[in-house]
Amino acid sequence: MRWIHIGLKDLKVTLRDRSATGILLAMPMLLIVILGSALGNLAANISKMPVAIVNQDEGDVGAKVTDAYFTDSSLTKLFLAKRMRDPLAARAEVERGDLAGVLVVPHDFTRRLNTGKPSRILVYTDPGRQISGTVFRSVAEGISTQVSAASIAARTAAFYAKDIRVSDPSFISAVIGKAVQSASETKALDAVKLEETTAARGKEIPMVSYYAGGMSAMFIMFGAMFGAFSLVRERDDWTLPRMMMTPATKMDIVGGKMLGVFMVGIAQFAVLYAFTSAIGVQWGDPVALWAVAISLVAAATGMSILIAAVGKTTRSVSGLAQIVIQFMAAVGGSFFPVSQFPAWLQPLHYASVNGWAIDGILEVMRGGGIASVVPSIVALLAMAFAFFALGAWRLRWE
Amino acid sequence: MPHILEADNLVKKYGEFAAVDGVSFDVEEGEVFGLLGPNGAGKTTTISILTGVLEPTSGTARIGGHDILQEAQTVKQISGLVPQDLALYPTLSARTNLEFFGRIYGLRGKELAERVADVLGVVALTDRAGDPIEKYSGGMKRRINIAAGLVHQPRLLFLDEPTVGVDPQSRNHIFESVLQLNRDRGMSIIYTSHYMEEVELLCNRVAIVDRGRIIALDTIRNLIAVLGGGVIQLGLERIDDDMLSAIRALPAVNDANRVVPPAPAATAGGEPPSPAAPTQEPNLVKIESKRSQDALVQVIGYLNDVGVAFTSVQIFEPNLESVFLHLTGKSLRD
Secondary structure (H helix, E strand, O other), X not given: OHHHHHHHHHHHHHHHOHHHHHHHHHHHHHHHHHHHHHOOOOHHXXXXXXXXXXXXXXXXXXXXXXXXXXXXXXXXXXXXXXXXXXXXXXXXXXXXXXXXXXXXXXXXXXXXXXXXXXXXXXXXXXXOOHHHHHHHHXXXXXXXXXXXXXXXXXXXXXXXXXXXXXXXXXXXXHHHHHHHHHHHOOOHHHHEEEEEEEOOOOOOOOHHHHHHHHHHXXXXXXXXXXXXXXXXXXXXXXXXXXXXXXXXXXXXXXXXXXXXXXXXHHHHHHHHHHHHHHOOOOOOOXXXXXXXXXXXXXXXXXXXXXXXXXXXXXXXXXXXXXXXXXXXXXXXXXXXXXXXXXXXXXXXXXXXXXXXXHHHHHHHHOOOOHHHHHHXXXXXXXXXXXXXXXXXXXXXXX | XXXXXXXXXXXXXXXXXXXXXEEEEEEEOOOEEEEEOOOOOOHHHHHHXXXXXXXXXXXXEEEOOEEOOOOHHHHHHHEEEEOOOOOOOOOOEHHXXXXXXXXHOOOOHHHHHHHXXXXXXXXXXXXXXXXXXXXXXXXXHHHHHHHHHHOOOOOEEEEEOOOOOOOHHHHHHHHHHHHHHHHHHOOEEEEEEOOHHHHHHHOOEEEEEEOOXXXXXXXXXXXXXXXXXXXXXXXXXXXXXXXXXXXXXXXXXXXXXXXXXXXXXXXXOOOOOOOOOOOOOOOEEEEEEOOHHHHXXXXXXXXXXXXXXXXXXXXXXXXXXXXXXXXXXXXXXX
């Protein structure tokens, strides 16, 4: 059990290091409060809202309605719209947080309008993006109103036109007036009904909660940097050779070092969890959350061995760790929500520890349970294993 | 006397460079054995191989009868290392450091507490055991560094340059500790240093190491006997070639030469030396002899005969420094 003593020693060394505890605990607390407060309602407006338009209409009215999202300059300034065919796939993207909303025009939309039957447009929004959802919904409402009015006007005109003689222009005017009058009646506006649902992901996530997850992920990765430092420094300071000349095996030493990083990460998350809960962050199901957190810390622990193996000296470890951590934090969404990134950049967050961890944490915050975070846990544990295997293979002992 | 250590043709290469190049030596149980050599001679690399920190490129060694590669775990239990660098955790207390290394050696509970208390006593730091090591003086850190190598009571202790950067008081304390461990507990010690005085004071036998090889190995007495004598340096009222020839011809004198005084050194600012600085004696003669006392009597008799007074006399007895100089042509501190 020598590895346990090595791990406990590392935990003690880290806890005695005031600068380390300051960076690993005080900094994330500060940033969660500052970023959460400062960006509380701004995040949704930072860039165009990503939405999907699904037109299943077999007639031509659906196309006219949906084309506006791609051709009308006032709408293209607001939305980054993409066409999708499958409404279920589009809803799944909203649930994943990749889209702010989906507009679905059903297949019988034109037919029902032409036969005077009520039709509907379905709007599906992300509750985590309150502002985006409101804007998207308002625009859809406006469109549905226009379509309703046009539909009623056309039907009214058609009703009276069968009795008119084309040579009588004053009668045509009267027909149009009648159509407008009909179109303005409240009941008539219901010809197209806006059917709105929101993603079934529970409550909205305030930005302070978002940053509780984002900063926790980033600073647990910083903890991994300290772990990498610790391993290289032990080599330079001769405490590693001193351990190597004891009966401790290399596996004991690596295992102990990993245990140290792991315990520091868990302690870090526990403190941040307690602090953020005290300021009102609602993390959700603790079992699912801690499953994600433990997987995150495991990935960070594996990363520490890999950085120590590649870095070789404290200076190179520092430089390498900064690059890796900042990159992962940036693309993974620790600084800004991934949904605010351009579409081409968003998939990159799957390449980062932070991305998977934040996905999992947000899922739990939205009310998800352990089953909903399995993809994040599997991805993080796979990263942990890959980082450790590569690191242990490349680690220099002399 | 059985051997606690037998090293056989150890080699450690880094590419083409051989840091250790065929080192073989034995250490007897209860012996204090010195490895003397300048920085970079291969002493630390040799110790690192023997303690399992480095794997040799070739060769083997046995400690306590156990092969260092095949029976590494057993070897590690019976040997201890005090590395040249302070291999400690500075933010932790001395006691916590010692307890950690004790636990790594498998010590637990009461036995661990007793061993820690014991080694704190050996290095006389019981009173400061609870302080973080970063608050210790350099000498105290060195002493705790030694204690960490003793906590599991090794039969063979490797001390790698343990006095580097240590004040005289702490240095004396370290010497006392080493002698006490050897005398009172029968601990075998391998002591590396580039300080000739330390090795002369502490060690029974010495291996002189240079460029990864052992160039001489014997007791200090026998090593010094290689030189066969000492050097007398005389300051004379006057000296000329005839006088030098006459001195060389004396029966107890091997050789005599004029000492060329070094050029006066400029000060840091490039100014000439201060007039108040002592001047070099112009007529210095170095006389080499196998029997310094006999040579001195004969030279003084000759100077009386020719009526030349001497202004100074210095006798340099042979030591390991001069042996190293003799063997390698360079100083230990080069």
